[in-house]
Amino acid sequence: MTDEKMRLILEVWRQDGPRAEGRFETHEITDATPEMSLLELLDRLNHKLVEEDVDPVAFESDCREGICGTCGLDVNGVPHGPEDNVPACGQHVRSFKSGDTVRFEPFRAKAFPVIRDLIVDRTGLDRIIQAGGTIAVDAGTAPDADTLQVTHDEAERALDFAGCIGCGACVAACPNGAAYLFTGAKLAHLALIPHGKQERAKRARSMVAQMEHEFGPCSQIGECALACPADIPLPAIAVVNRERIRAGFKRKAN
Amino acid sequence: MSSEITTRSGADQIPVARRPATTPPPRPQTWVLKVIMAATGSVFVAFLLFHLAGNLKVYLPDDPRLHFNEYAHWLRGLLNPLLPGETFLWLFRGALALCLVLHVYSGLTIWVRGRRARGHHSRSINGTRHHLIGRTMIFSGLIILAFIVFHLLDLTVGRGVESREFSSKATFTLPEGGSVTDAYANLVHSFERWPVAVFYVLVMLVVALHLSHGIWSIVNDFGGTAHRTRTVFLFLADVIALIVVVGNASIPIAVLTGGITL
């Protein structure tokens, strides 16, 4: 731990509302410390702004331990910040040098309209879920989970994909604004769950259709997997086509 | 039901998260376009390797001119006598042209949709080689499209950009009798013009980039998720791209440096 104080120039996107014009505002923080997270750097800025009677910068965060997926902003053009596969709450000032400029922007994608400052509307992802990213089992009707065998490896593989925190960084990182990593992760996860297999084809049709409705196409660029704070593996993007092509050969729900 | 929402300031509805969109997704659906791209792309990869095999006849030790021209002649009469004359060649050309149209159409549509979904803001490049190549597929693709036009005009049709010595007439006499087009001479004459040779070399580099990402994308678009498949394809993509660039680009270089002559 150090007592080192760092001077950072913060360029922060300010936008009053979805239809308002946005602009960058420049602020200086002279007492940043290396162990601060980038969100704490914004906390520091907001504290200063409030003391000066200025509206603080609106940004979202909640658990601040990398699991809720609420935080989401671009730092110097990169979703969440300079370190790969780390959410904004786990990105630290120590990635920068004193005197550096740190530019905070909202996630950029057509599907994520800005609500205010650094806050965007990411409900488009949830509309993909609503379209079919669910399993139709009512409370109380499930059979004994031990009677449904799932191999150790299948359970682990499902979890590799199920770890998605739904932050939207994959969309923000994608030059095409695509949500393939998100959608693929859900499709892969649910296809590995015993009851999820019952609606596998139907789900692929409806989720892919809804995804294409709001999000862009995938060009296998791979930025999404680098930005993903949940380490969703890149093959998730291929899962989208795998599941959709598979569904194309089926007329049934499964 | 009288449990409506009320407010002192007006009767605005609370913005409820929108229901899944009821309007259909854009047609043709993107996943279909991607499958088309992968399928037509696979055809092109096969064609390129086939084409390369023919091209490499210029390196055969004794009388490459004969081998090359014989090959060109064989191609024209492929599947004779099952199909008469150049029927196969034209079917082949027709299929390739259809693939090209579909590939370009799908590629452009995907690109436009991607631009639209991205919004107005640029993206920084964060990742590895594939990230850059992947993002520039549209440009490498358009360069290749322009090249295909050039290439056909230069060596097949012989119009506009062909060498002064170009001839589509059957001037090369085969040992067993009969004469065919001297494709070999046309090739050498064309590459003797150094800007053309350089252009071919550069375009081959672009083709290699396009291939290395394209072949890798084929496995994705066909839904290949298995680790081994993906690793193999990632490797194959680079190997095929390298073979194509080295094999093809060496020919104009060889012509310029005098390794291949008439």
Next chain:
Amino acid sequence: MSAGAGRKRAAVGLTIDDLRVVGVALDGKVPDAHPRDAWTDRKLHYSLVNPSNRAKFKIIVVGTGLAGAGAAAALGELGYDVDVYSFHDVPRRAHSIAAQGGINSPRARKVDNDSIDRFVKDTVKGGDYRGREQDAYRLGEEGVRVIDHMQAIGTPFAREYGGQLATRSFGGVQVSRTYYTRGQTGQQLELAAAHALSRQVAAGHCKLHARQEMLDLIVKDGRAQGIVVRDLVSGKVRAQTAHAVILCTGGYGNIYYKATLAKNSNATAIWRAYKRGAYFGNPCFVQIHPTAIPLMSTWQSKKTLMSESLRNDGRIWAPRQKGDPRDPADIPEAERFYFLEERYPAFGNLVPRDVASRNIRERIEAGYGVGPLKNAVYLDFKTGIERLGVKLIRERYSNLFDMYEELTGENPYVTPMRIAPSVHFTMGGLWTDYDQMTSIPGLFVGGEASWAYHGANRLGANSLLSGCVDGWFTLPYAVPNYLAGLLGKAPLDHDDPVVAQTIAEVEDGIERLLRNNGTHGPDHFHAKLGAIMDVYASVSRDPEGLTKAIGLIRELREEFWRDVKVVGGSDRLNQELETAGRVADYLELAELLCVDALDRDESAGAHFRTDHEVDGEAKRDDEDWCFCSAWEYPADGGKHIRNFEPLTFRAVPLQQRNYK
């Protein structure tokens, strides 16, 4: 039973009698049957609603964590007309998502002699006999099918190589009943529940209102009939009426300012319900987790939990020398004090959470703390690594070690972790009867927001269980029982004067904050409150300190209303305004918490009173304090009113804890 006759005059002058009056004994409406059969008995007597009538009932669910999302989805599946409110942008952000370790379920498949009875014993004893035995039975009984259901709707529980569900032993119990998905069990359960809710939203049974914060409860004719919410984006204040309201809004641990809770977790919904007449149960029962990453710098926004499983292979120590400035690697073995191992030879580093927290805190306060702010002790894996090898340690804890390194920049394989206790969970919450209903008919509570199940101390991996059970398997039985009596009645008319009145009061509250024109933002006061709570109402409490704290809180509350500044307006997204409202509520709840701690003249579980101990162990007073304190809001501004629900124990006889 005398309902808490403790009278101790504290230095400052206030006595507990100046602060509270004792109210009435409450009926928890627990069935008379043996606790084991209570739930079966109760279900048999519940009224039902005909499927064709269900859509006529409107139910409001506030909160979309495990309990809220589960209740909304389950009621939606049954066919009720459900409106779901969340201050998050989407349901799945709720803080249930951050739970790491696992979910208990007494499925008892192994031959380690687990059973529902044993689960109840562990839960009741762990809670130090300050929760209902019958609640614990229900938790165990329904917990069996929770696993089946959550697996079916998408939780990829860890599996053995034979394909069966894997379990682990957790939280100091001697059987293996904790089901898990790596270190992210809460996430997988929450995602599954939120997805199930999404299914009902798509089906039209549930209507989702995201970015809406509940700011008041509408009570008319003694029944909860709706809520008032503020749209966090537009700032508009609106009301919605319904036949029943279910609060699943989580705990109030953020009252301590920097806890392991999410930044936005707050007590506003339950506190405003309390002020409308719902009783608040056992507010002083706050669990303090021993192994959290401590504060290491001024701007650190919160603490982060490190799973207690780390104590299986880590050894806790502090230097024997006060303020030892040396690097831990330079401190020889003889100068390290492995205080848990020495003081509790039988359990060593695996003593229960409250014991560990108290001992760590004692070391820190005595001046033996380590780290830049001298506020931590070491959790050392050196011995573990020597014994088991780096490979095995990495297999067991890599995600936690990585997280620690990500947050602190230090490598715990080489340098011992620095850990310190942190507020983590609140056992207290709105008082509910056995049917999950508060003292206001029509207002139900589930999950951490309620007082149920955990008594004075929660067992590890029981919180995910209680959230799931409440949401999926308790509320869907209990709420219809209430609704059945309302058949034919429409929800409260939105033109009703009570609705307008409640909206007006909320708007006035907002205006009051905005007009205040002080000098400091709300966070400033929150920090001050946290400091008071941390000193006087944390791991150990004493009457003198609590009395002092109450005085300090009152002063701070006055200062807040004199000096708080809320920049920006009310007609748009304004996070300062959101914080201000929450802090205002904390300042009131904090007083009640301290009054309850002062009132409860015994030690029980996490509530450790230094004036009630034997050899450093909590000493319960079952004769006078074997009840749940259910605090009633004094509408006239008088003393706090403490009602009480006596607790009786038939299946698990009262017994003193001892971990020595």
